[in-house]
Every structure is written in C-alpha cells, then in structure tokens.
Amino acid sequence: MKSVEGIKQVSEVSWEIPPSFKQGMKVPARIYASKTLLENMDSGVFDQVTNVACLPGIVRCAYAMADAHWGYGFPIGGVAAFDTEKGVISPGGVGFDVNCGMRLIRTNLRVSEVRPRIKELVDLIYTLVPVGVGARSAQGFAESQIGDITSLGVRWCAEHDLAWDDDPEHVEEGGCIKGADIGKVSREAIKRGINQFGTLGSGNHYLEIQVVDPERFLDPELAKQFGIVHDDQVMVMIHCGSRGFGHQICTDYLRNFESGMRRFGIQVRDRDLACLPFSSKEGKDYYSAMVCAANYAFVNRQIIVNKVREAFQRTFHKEAEALDMHLIYDVCHNIAKVERHSYDGSSMDVVVHRKGATRSFGPGHPDVPKPYKSIGQPVIIGGSMETGSYLLVGTQKAMEETFGSTAHGSGRTMSRTAAKRSVRGSELQERMLQHGIYVKAATMDGLAEEAGMAYKDISQVVETMHRAGISKKVVALRPIGNIKG
Amino acid sequence: MPVKFLPDVALADVAYEATASSLQVLFEECARGLTEVMVDPKTVRAREKRTLRVSSEDTDRLLYDFLTELIILKDTDSILFKSYSVKLGKDGKSLVCAASGEVIDRERHDLRNDAKAVTMHLFGIRQEGMTWKATIVLDI
Numbered sequence A: 001m002k003s004v005e006g007i008k009q010v011s012e013v014s015w016e017i018p019p020s021f022k023q024g025m026k027v028p029a030r031i032y033a034s035k036t037l038l039e040n041m042d043s044g045v046f047d048q049v050t051n052v053a054c055l056p057g058i059v060r061c062a063y064a065m066a067d068a069h070w071g072y073g074f075p076i077g078g079v080a081a082f083d084t085e086k087g088v089i090s091p092g093g094v095g096f097d098v099n100c101g102m103r104l105i106r107t108n109l110r111v112s113e114v115r116p117r118i119k120e121l122v123d124l125i126y127t128l129v130p131v132g133v134g135a136r137s138a139q140g141f142a143e144s145q146i147g148d149i150t151s152l153g154v155r156w157c158a159e160h161d162l163a164w165d166d167d168p169e170h171v172e173e174g175g176c177i178k179g180a181d182i183g184k185v186s187r188e189a190i191k192r193g194i195n196q197f198g199t200l201g202s203g204n205h206y207l208e209i210q211v212v213d214p215e216r217f218l219d220p221e222l223a224k225q226f227g228i229v230h231d232d233q234v235m236v237m238i239h240c241g242s243r244g245f246g247h248q249i250c251t252d253y254l255r256n257f258e259s260g261m262r263r264f265g266i267q268v269r270d271r272d273l274a275c276l277p278f279s280s281k282e283g284k285d286y287y288s289a290m291v292c293a294a295n296y297a298f299v300n301r302q303i304i305v306n307k308v309r310e311a312f313q314r315t316f317h318k319e320a321e322a323l324d325m326h327l328i329y330d331v332c333h334n335i336a337k338v339e340r341h342s343y344d345g346s347s348m349d350v351v352v353h354r355k356g357a358t359r360s361f362g363p364g365h366p367d368v369p370k371p372y373k374s375i376g377q378p379v380i381i382g383g384s385m386e387t388g389s390y391l392l393v394g395t396q397k398a399m400e401e402t403f404g405s406t407a408h409g410s411g412r413t414m415s416r417t418a419a420k421r422s423v424r425g426s427e428l429q430e431r432m433l434q435h436g437i438y439v440k441a442a443t444m445d446g447l448a449e450e451a452g453m454a455y456k457d458i459s460q461v462v463e464t465m466h467r468a469g470i471s472k473k474v475v476a477l478r479p480i481g482n483i484k485g
Numbered sequence B: 001m002p003v004k005f006l007p008d009v010a011l012a013d014v015a016y017e018a019t020a021s022s023l024q025v026l027f028e029e030c031a032r033g034l035t036e037v038m039v040d041p042k043t044v045r046a047r048e049k050r051t052l053r054v055s056s057e058d059t060d061r062l063l064y065d066f067l068t069e070l071i072i073l074k075d076t077d078s079i080l081f082k083s084y085s086v087k088l089g090k091d092g093k094s095l096v097c098a099a100s101g102e103v104i105d106r107e108r109h110d111l112r113n114d115a116k117a118v119t120m121h122l123f124g125i126r127q128e129g130m131t132w133k134a135t136i137v138l139d140i
Helices: A036-040 A042-053 A111-128 A144-153 A156-159 A189-195 A220-225 A244-262 A281-316 A394-399 A415-422 A423-436 A446-449 A458-468 B023-038 B061-075
Strands: A006-013 A013-018 A029-032 A056-070 A076-083 A101-110 A206-214 A232-240 A327-332 A334-343 A346-355 A376-383 A389-394 A438-441 A471-484 B003-004 B014-020 B046-057 B080-089 B094-103 B124-128 B131-139
Touching: A006 A036, A013 A042, A029 A042, A029 A156, A029 A346, A029 A458, A036 A458, A042 A056, A042 A076, A042 A389, A042 B124, A056 A458, A101 A111, A101 A281, A101 A376, A111 A206, A111 A232, A111 A281, A111 A438, A111 A471, A144 A189, A144 A281, A156 A281, A189 A244, A189 B061, A189 B124, A206 A423, A220 A471, A232 A281, A232 A471, A244 B061, A281 A327, A281 A334, A281 B014, A334 A394, A376 A458, A389 A458, A415 A446, A423 A438, A423 A446, A458 A471, B003 B023, B014 B023, B023 B061, B023 B080, B023 B094, B023 B131, B061 B080, B061 B124
Parallel strands: A029 A056, A438 A471
Antiparallel strands: A006 A013, A013 A029, A056 A076, A076 A346, A101 A232, A101 A327, A206 A232, A206 A471, A334 A346, A376 A389, A389 A471, B003 B014, B014 B131, B046 B094, B080 B094, B124 B131
C-alpha cells in the first residue's frame, strides 16, 4: 500500500484522502483502484490529485480513476468539477490534445471473413489515413472554412456529405459542442490545423481492426443494443484528437493564463495547474477556443471513419452500408464541459474537467442519444495495442458519484525510453504477428514505445470501474490489425 | 553530451536536459534535442534555410517561444531542421536563428515522435558555474 497519510478505504475499490492531508485542500481526493492498482499507482497521482483539490471553486471531490498516472498539473485519469461562478477553468485539466477521444464503428463481418484479408485491408487504410510526424490532410479545406467547421463539428460534415445521417447522434454532444468562437483561436493554431484534418497523429494514437473476444462477450443482451450480435464480430476503433490545432490552443492559453493568474491573485501548487475564473473574460475565451478544438477533433475522427468505410468497401467489394458500418459511439476523454449535475441536494451547472477520463452518463439522461436512452451512454476504453479494449455503458451511480465520469484507458507504467530499451520495434511487430495482430507503424521506435508491457493491465482497470458501479462492462475487443501513428 | 534524455521524467512523453558553455549555444542544443525527438537528424539534409526571429518578455520565455515556433513550422510548412545558429539579443529577450533543414520526406527521413507542444513542467534555464542548462519536457 502506498504510504499516503490519512487515506481511507470507502468501498472495495475506492479510497479517499481527506482535506487535512495538504494545506489548502478544499475537498477530499477520491481514488478508484483495486488494492493492486493502488499499490502500483505512481506517487505523482496522489500529489497531483490533492493539488487539484486545492483549486478555487472545486466541488465535492477531486477524482483519480483506476487508470490514473502522472500528467501535467492534473493527473491523467483525473476528473474535477468547478462551480461556474466561483470556480476556475484550467487548460492543464484538459490537456494539450483537446478532445483526444475514442470512436468505435461496427461491421457485420466475422473474423473468418476479415483475417484472410487483414494485410490488404490495413495496408489500404494506411495509404488513406495519413499518420505520424508531418502527416498532412488530403481534404484540402480552405482557411476560410475553419470557423464553420469548428463551430458545427460533425453537423458540418453531415451538411457536406462527409457523414451518414445517423453519425451525429452517435457522437458525444451530437458532435457539436456549443460555444465555439474561432475569433478566440490564434493564427498559428489555424495554420497548424488546416492541413491536418483526417490525420491520426503519433504517440499513443492508433486505428485498430478488432474482434469481439468470444471469451469476454460479457453482456450479450446489452451488446445487442449496439448491433453486436456475434462473438466474433469485427469492429474498428480510432484513437486520436485535435492535432496541432488543439495543441496550439492549449499552448497559447497556458501562456496567457500564467500572467492572468497574477492579476486574479490565484496561486497554484504547480505551474501546469494554471487556471482562471471560468466567469472571467480570459476563462471564457479559453473555453470558446477549446470548444473549437473539441469540434475539430470530432471532425478529424469523422473524416478518418469515412476513409475506413472506403477501405472496407474496396477490400470486401460491398457498400459500407451493406457492411453495416454504423458508428456505435464517439467519446471525448480530454475535455472541459458545462454540464448540469445534482450534488448536495441541488441541481447546478458545473465545469467538468475530464483529463484522460470518459463521460459515463447513465440510462435516461437527456444527453444520452435516443438509441441508447434505456441502457446508458456507451463508454469506450482503449487498451494497449497488444492487450485489447473494452466497450462499457454509463450508469446512474456515475451520475451520483463522479459527475458522470469513468476511466479512459489502461494508463502508462513505463517510459517511452524504457519501453524502447526492452523491445525492438521489429521484434514487437513479429511477436504481434505471431499472436494474430498485423501492425503497420509509421516508425519502429514509435511501435516499441507502445508495447503492451508499457501499460497497466486494462482488464484490472475495467474491472475496478465495473465493481465501483460507475460503468458497466459489455464486451471486450481484441486487435487483429493495427495502424500505429 | 549536450543533450541527455531523461527517461524517468514524464512517462508518456519525452524529457531531455541540454547543456552548453554559453546561453546562445544552449538555445541551439535545445533545438537539436527537439529535432532528435522527431527525426534522426542524420537523415535530414540542409537543403532549405530559414531565418527565425523571436522575441519574448524574458529569456526563459524566449526559449519556450523559440521551440514552439519550430513545432509550428513542422506542422505548417512540414519542415524539420538539422542545424541551428542562434544569435541572442543583448537583453536576452530576442533572437535571430539561421536554421537549415528540409521538407519532410517520409521515404527518406527516419521519423520518430510528433512533438505536440513544449510543456511548462520542469521548464527553465539555469546556470551552474560556467555551464548553462535547460530542461525540456515535450508533450507527445
């Protein structure tokens, strides 16, 4: 057990650090973890989640989910909600890759149909979706269009024949978060972003062909609601964000916020926790720019999906509609949003920061799209490229306990350098092929850095969140083909 | 070794420490470190020259803005540089850099990680005796 003064167990898989732990803590810090995950959690998480608990206007708790690890200012896997009047907004609570997120589409193909053509399919997607350093868009959007695109998000795509009719409703916030203002975005961000629509990026971003794991087809009845009816059905998962557009917006505002904090007399325990009142002009400006980046990311993933549909059509000689390639869902996991939540007996708007955390709204919530209203919002948790991923659903308990939030992935435990020292990219590629996963990577170094051993066991993370009752397991997905940025 | 990578800092990202005998050279080493993160510099030719002019409110910020400018150019002009010659203004608040490199060639360049941004984590310039040092943590 980590030696954290005063930490107490509040349930089988949740722990609380009281405000007496650190001077300035306004609320407790809540950590979701099994005993094993807690013992292995890096100590930076405890320091950072308690630093977040000191921020002005935070309500109820600062949270670290089961996948938490050290991040800039906020831990990755961190959630915090702030009063819209007395509270703050923090670019460090969102992250550089604004609306980095996950998108899952289904097919009606079975693994026996796809595996013989997996190399052809993955190689074709690799030619259609630009990946890695310096990847440029083939879309050819003009700078004059970026205001409309980032204001309307996936709705813009639908209006321009870049989305199916039912795509927008299967995206968090309908693929269009309100409040975007391109006037609050720098020229540099626009220049970085305009040529990157439809690109995957690098780092831990990936595009994966997956199959439902027959041994972990956990809730077939719930799975049916997502059109998942076979225990060997093929899916496609995409993990990426807002590219240079979002990165530059975060850079710009982090810089502005540092000087702004002096004016507002705000002191924070870590430079990366720079924050300003949400109600201030600067706070509102960041929010408007950040929303532009969030909508950019929705469009980015939409364009990639279009390319994936095209690749399946060309490989299997059937229309994407005939292959039932509908979007199951698209979730953000680096975001700040104004949401209405109930706490302390009243219902209030709060600014929920989810940094490496996923929205997990339960059944009946007005923001859960109609097809999923009775079962809860789909939650997509991406694992390492060797170990697979999970589809879950949100719960009412998440609404009550965590401002409707859960984990986002497996969480890194090994540095990039250490991973490269442990395995060579070419060896890993060969090993994965032997395990039935065909990988196409932009770089062999980048591949080695993302080896499964560099991450926590995703099943432990998912099991923890399931036992905590703040999301519910539906199916596990294992990779058969992977494109690594 | 002018640039030393720090594997135990920022697990998901890349950190390095640059060391130099002068502030001017320190800026050049920090820029070379950034290049090393993104590409094997041996595979980049000096085919295109650019002159970068950057100014900021202090020397720390100048380094931050200089590295950010290089990241912006990677995305906007698809250019990666392999060599840098920096001239610092007397007040340490401005610089002119002659940078040489070339447009990204995915066939020929041994590309590595796409640097998203320079972070504030551990960021700063410090002088230790006759040596100048800076720690840079890049978001990947």
